[in-house]
Amino acid sequence: MTDQAYNFAYLDEQTKRMIRRAILKGIAVPGYQVPFASREMPMPYGWGTGGVQVTAACLVPEDCLKVIDQGADDTTNAVSIRKFFQRTAGVAVTEATADASVIQTRHRIPELPLREGQILVYQVPIPEPLRFLEPRETETRKMHSLEEYGLMHVKLYEDIARHGQIATSYAYPVKVEGRYVMDPSPIPKFDNPKLSGSAALQLFGAGREQRIYAVPPYTSVVSLDFEDHPFVAGKAPHDCDLCGATDSYLDEVIVDDAGGRMFVCSDTDFCRGRKDAGHIGRLGVQTDGGA
Amino acid sequence: MYVAVKGGERAIDNAHAFLAEDRRGDPQVAELSVAQIREQLRLAVNRVMAEGSLFDPDLAALAIKQARGDLIEAVFLIRAYRTTLPRLGASNPVDTAQMAVVRRVSATFKDLPGGQVLGPTFDYTHRLLDFKLAADGQVPPAPTAPVSAEKVPHVTEFLNRDGLIEAEPQSDAVPPDLTREPMELPTSRALRLQAITRGDEGFILSMAYSTQRGYGRTHAFVGELRIGAVAVEMDIPELGFSVEIGEIELSECETVNQFKGSKTEPPQFTRGYGLVFGQSERKAIAMSLVDRALRWKELGEDNIGAPAQDEEFVLMHADNIQATGFLEHIKLPHYVDFQAELELVRRLRADAATMQEAAK
């Protein structure tokens, strides 16, 4: 049921036009951060206002929306955002990655490969990949325009000199179509390979920092690395204790006060799907859907 | 047996119910009315209007009530509401020279046309807790003076007449709108003033204070501080003339700052400017100091690297809604990123241990 007190998908039409124009320019220049006049939303900056605005500008009544935070559909902020769009846009919602036409995410890319027609909307806190190397917007804008990314390579190389490897484990910088260095949002670097060549359209919204950027489908996205230190997508060296998956990103859960640990899929829909298909991990139990 | 935590939705609903109950407090104590907040917590209302960029004392009072007195939260409620309002048009610039002043003081001239008017100020109160207020808030009416028809011209006009202060360039250019266009750096003074007037009072105060202590000192005198009501007028194209659509209370501060002169300008005073909704004089004074400090480039002064001279630093960090959102968001789940860091640290430690072992 849509809340009649607000416009469809909450934002007024002029605001949506402004955001839509920014999205189109973002698509035309993959990886380039398009400034947009982010609006104050009824949730705080840092809670996904950029992603919410991008989703609001994209939604149609026929959409089926999935919202995840840390890979899970039932984290409180994911629940809150999903409810917001149920109320203001009246769209159908789902937890199943395969059934969703629009997926808004914070910090993860679903494990299931996305398909054509799907849109993945990322919530982005700091869109500027060079920000922690150079805090000034006036300077970083110049660096992007001149394609001057030496500073980033120096930083990564210093990591190698000090630690023997690149000590960036999330928000790992990427280069899009050989041109713009882009922050993929704070996804674990485990997810970086999924950015490249995806069949889905990927949109990034940073509300507080007023930036929108995009990776169109089938676009090359390369994680920065060195020939002698190639990029490695890392994860905990365990299998999921519930579904037994060997290739999914894992949450570590402390289960007792003696320091006992278990590892479970961060992507809750992926894990449930596997359990329903009869896969059982070390500590799992057969579910009703199991064979 | 481990079961993934479920029930986020119920937890949220219950938290909201708890919040509502806590906001109300002890039901034996009479509930605050919005009118009471509007009338008796006026300075809080003013701050919420100023930083919320919306002049509506009733809504600001409601926001303060809803926010349980957390003024930044109240500002946020106002901002989120304001964003949804349609823009029917733009008013003409307000004429503060025509202000009906309730307070007007100058620190640069002992007396001047229009006089020094103290108005409702804390300035000369002794900060002693008034225990009478705990029992009974009744006050006798204050003495009144007859309304004066005397004009209250701006102090800087007198200096301007003698060429002692920099001329204010007149412009009919439409100023950019911070709330409708993304900020582009470097900015114009008009945009800087917009950002500062809605910036956090504490932040602007500290920035201004830092200039007084030598981090970009500008030798400011309060040429004039005036508080009062001004008319808001709007051009109605169908009528062909402007119509008064209401009245707002403003605090305006103009500082007179020392200036040695430059290659192109003879020695003269320069200006800092502050204009804030409501009686918000601390903010208005602080705003004018920060405005003046940020003008170093156009006045050909040295950039000594002071924080208050740094436009990008000041403007990108002045907004308390942006600041508090980003600050507080770190309490949201970050366990995916933390897990990535955990694995990295474990791997680095394992590598280090292997190397130590090999070195033995």
Next chain:
Amino acid sequence: MTPDALTGGFADAPIQSARAFRAAMEALSRPGKIETVAGAQPPAPLSVAAGVLLLTLADGTTPVHLAGAHDSPSVRDWITFHCGAPLVAAADAVFAVGTWGAMQPITRFAIGTPDYPDRAATLIIEMPDLTTQGPRLTGPGICDVAGLSLPETAAFRANHALFPLGIDCFLTCGDKVAGLPRSTLVEDI
């Protein structure tokens, strides 16, 4: 004002513009894919698709340039009434509408700046027909290769060579729309 200026807009703007934007976004992010849009009945020679794009994307903040036969009183009035967009010369346009011939030379349009490549014009090119038969397209949004019945290749190749600067295009015909961003490499087959 011309008599048909007041009609032909969206009946339910929030929903119709949402669907139209989704089609436009799909078209631009998958060059070579042809989408169908609906909801506008603009005065000739403006096509339904071009009208829908303008209703969805243009407003008082986006100057529009009308090229050639599209610069007619009825089109002007329609855009002014429904979008409120100022009508301007080519160099100042955020959006431009016309046939490929009338748009020439396309070097008149804004291509963005190195600091702000987004400040480039979007051209809505009215086509006599629109099919996936034509020059070969490769680049972002395209799995392997795609094709589109473009009016020529040289101008689009020159535009692509400016990347990350350059104009972006929608091609319209009746209620059909296709996208051609500056990132697409266009080659003769």
